Amino acid sequence: MALIQLDAVIKTYEMGETTVKALRGTDLTIDEGEFIAIMGPSGSGKSTLMNMIGALDKPTDGNVTVEDQDIGELTRSELAVLRSRIVGFVFQQFNLISTMTAMENVALPMLFRGVSRKERHDRAKKLLDRVELGDRYTHTPQELSGGQQQRVSIARALANDPDIVLADEPTGNLDTDTGDRVMDLLTELNEDGKTIIMVTHDPHDAEYADRIVEIQDGVIKNGDES
Numbered sequence: 341m342a343l344i345q346l347d348a349v350i351k352t353y354e355m356g357e358t359t360v361k362a363l364r365g366t367d368l369t370i371d372e373g374e375f376i377a378i379m380g381p382s383g384s385g386k387s388t389l390m391n392m393i394g395a396l397d398k399p400t401d402g403n404v405t406v407e408d409q410d411i412g413e414l415t416r417s418e419l420a421v422l423r424s425r426i427v428g429f430v431f432q433q434f435n436l437i438s439t440m441t442a443m444e445n446v447a448l449p450m451l452f453r454g455v456s457r458k459e460r461h462d463r464a465k466k467l468l469d470r471v472e473l474g475d476r477y478t479h480t481p482q483e484l485s486g487g488q489q490q491r492v493s494i495a496r497a498l499a500n501d502p503d504i505v506l507a508d509e510p511t512g513n514l515d516t517d518t519g520d521r522v523m524d525l526l527t528e529l530n531e532d533g534k535t536i537i538m539v540t541h542d543p544h545d546a547e548y549a550d551r552i553v554e555i556q557d558g559v560i561k562n563g564d565e566s
């Protein structure tokens with residue numbers, strides 16, 4: 341049984357009078373432990389696809405199944421539980437909270453899951469150590485470089501020990517060396533058993549993946565090949 345399965349997924353956005361077809365019949369199968377790179381032109385539906393896989397949004401038609409759960413059948417609160425339990429997100433813009441320290445940012449997803457204060461802090465420290473920011477616990481995002489901020493956001497993505505890490509252009513705002521460090525970290529997580537799904541424009545980054553999925557105009561061209 342696949343970890344993630346998309347069958348004939350259609351996603352449309354209503355924009356006043358017009359309808360935008362972001363995904364138009366997308367099929368994709370992802371097995372546990374894969375490291376996937378999703379590539380395609382701007383506007384081709386990559387982020388929309390990530391939102392479906394990450395249970396951030398429901399399909400307009402078709403089926404999305406994540407760990408045996410049919411996303412379309414879940415309520416908003418069930419989707420939130422699924423997300424916080426099994427998915428970690430990494431974004432191009434880091435999306436850290438600017439008024440919080442690195443540790444507080446990493447601890448935040450645990451707060452939403454009711455983890456005790458002590459355990460939140462212990463675990464946040466461990467995760468920051470893991471991404472080699474053990475000397476930056478109390479720094480705020482503006483006191484960190486872009487690469488460091490992205491590593492904080494990877495630590496935050498790991499807060500609830502997810503099975504799946506979704507990274508949408510994680511190196512898009514980083515220089516090559518800093519980006520390579522982020523890619524090495526994603527590779528290590530994959531070696532530890534996490535399923536990694538990454539959107540990238542960069543063929544060099546895509547080489548870190550086991551498999552490249554190409555999307556164009558909301559249709560995946562090679563979703564069921566391995």
Ligand SMILES: Nc1ncnc2c1ncn2[C@@H]1O[C@H](COP(=O)(O)OP(=O)(O)O)[C@@H](O)[C@H]1O
Pocket residue numbers: 353354355360361362380381382383384385386387388389
């Ligand atoms: N929330 C939204 N509302 C309306 N249109 C959207 C929304 N999100 C994405 N779109 C449109 O859907 C299409 C696919 O967008 P997106 O998934 O962001 O593509 P990509 O990540 O590949 O650049 C684009 O035409 C985009 O303008």
Ligand SMILES: [Mg+2]
Pocket residue numbers: 386387388
């Ligand atoms: Mg995008």
